[in-house]
Amino acid sequence: MKRLYSFFIGILLIILILWGITSRLDKKNTQGTTDKLVIYNWGDYIDPDLLKEFTAETGIQVDYQTFDSNEAMYTKIKQGGTTYDLAVPSEYMISKMMEEDMLNKLDHNKIVGLENIDPHFLNLSFDKGNQYSIPYFWGTLGIVYNETMIEHAPSEWEDLWSSEYKDSIMLVDGAREGLGIGLQALGYSLNSKDKNHLEEAADYIYQLTPNIKAIVSDEIKGYMIQDAAAIAVSYSGEAAEMLDGNENLHYVVPSKGSNLWFDNMVIPKTAKNIDGAYAFINFMLRPESALRNAEYVGYSTPNSKAKAILPDEIKNDEAFYPSEKTVDSLEVYENLGAETLGLYNDLYLQFKMYRK
Incomplete structure (x- = not known):
């Protein structure tokens, strides 16, 4: 009986030791x-x-x-x-x-x-x-264009509204980007919280609809490399891949203002x-x-x-x-708060639904 008691005590000690090791490992993790x-x-x-x-x-x-x-x-x-x-x-x-x-x-x-x-x-x-x-x-938001598919190269956001670019533009999918283009083309900050500015920008990008071929994300690279569109609004890193894949493509950052991220x-x-x-x-x-x-x-x-x-x-x-002069004209996205960001998202969603 004494041996059996000692056996169970030994087992208990082993369990306690293993439990202690496990606890220390968990704590360490x-x-x-x-x-x-x-x-x-x-x-x-x-x-x-x-x-x-x-x-x-x-x-x-x-x-x-x-x-x-x-x-x-x-x-x-x-x-x-x-x-x-x-x-x-x-x-x-x-x-x-x-x-x-x-x-x-x-x-x-x-x-x-x-x-x-x-x-x-x-x-x-x-x-x-x-x-x-x-x-x-870090990088910028800008315009990629195919020199063989257009007569005049865009250099500023407002150029995108030209009738020459009908059904030619791939637009990156994003509320801050979409409304930001409209805001800056109108001379406003892309961090504007003014409801009137935002609604004006939304109305302005509605007018861009005839020129938009598609609103996409990662697919932009493939489309531009394969000559499926003449113009894209995209980020600098994505643009670099596009330019590597198609020698006819060029990237420009609007000098009047864009996003520095x-x-x-x-x-x-x-x-x-x-x-x-x-x-x-x-x-x-x-x-x-x-x-x-x-x-x-x-x-x-x-x-x-x-x-x-x-x-x-x-x-x-x-x-x-970019040069320091160009960088000085760029804006960094600010945290606008839930209410204002909600307004951006709502206006942008309405724009996307409208163009359908």
Whole structure:
């Protein structure tokens, strides 16, 4: 009986020891040291080989998931169904997520390579002191045109309303972009909260309907490369891919005003692998990583050391690395608040329904 009692005591001790080890591991994982890193980023927005090299170097497996809009990304993280360790939202959405306490404040002591970032892309209005975000890519919204399919090349937003471009324009699908074009063509800010300005801009883009061939997203690249449309309103990185695929295409940023955007890396509050997120940020801050990523994706790198070693034909191309004068005329999207953003979305949806 005594032996049986000792046996059960031994089993109990083993169970308690195993439970203690499991508890410590669980606690460790919640503090950010798992062997998997879940990244939430835009589609086709990183060189896949960089992810493989990161894993080979750190032993951290990467689960790379994608979104197609800031709003979709925000909703998914807000719902909390999937835990993301690192995300790459745009400036106005970073501001919104900061306000709603959705992001971890960064420990700059854990960040290596921030000095590689051009000071022009640090300490911006949406995140003073880069307390919550680290620059990833930046770019512009502009006009791609096929020189063989039109007689006169557009250079400003208002040119798109020319009758010469009937059924010729591919318009990127987005409320801020669509109404922003109308606002800036009318001389207003693309961050206007004035209801009269917004309704006037909506009426103005209604008048663009005869010239719009389609309102699409990623499909724009294929259409333009294959000569399926003469003009596209798209982002600079997408434009770079189009130009690579079709020598007749050109990209121009309207000199009177357009959107200057920034996508930055952030660590959501729900992150489990915080150490892994810092490791990835540091990996991407290396000039050689940023260089390869910029060459693969086509967007403009904020990493000054990476830009310095880009081919001259890329870093000296003002369509993708605009002059300071052009940059000064551009506007960054601001967080407009739920009510105003709702108005943008409603007016844009009405425009899309109207053109059908």
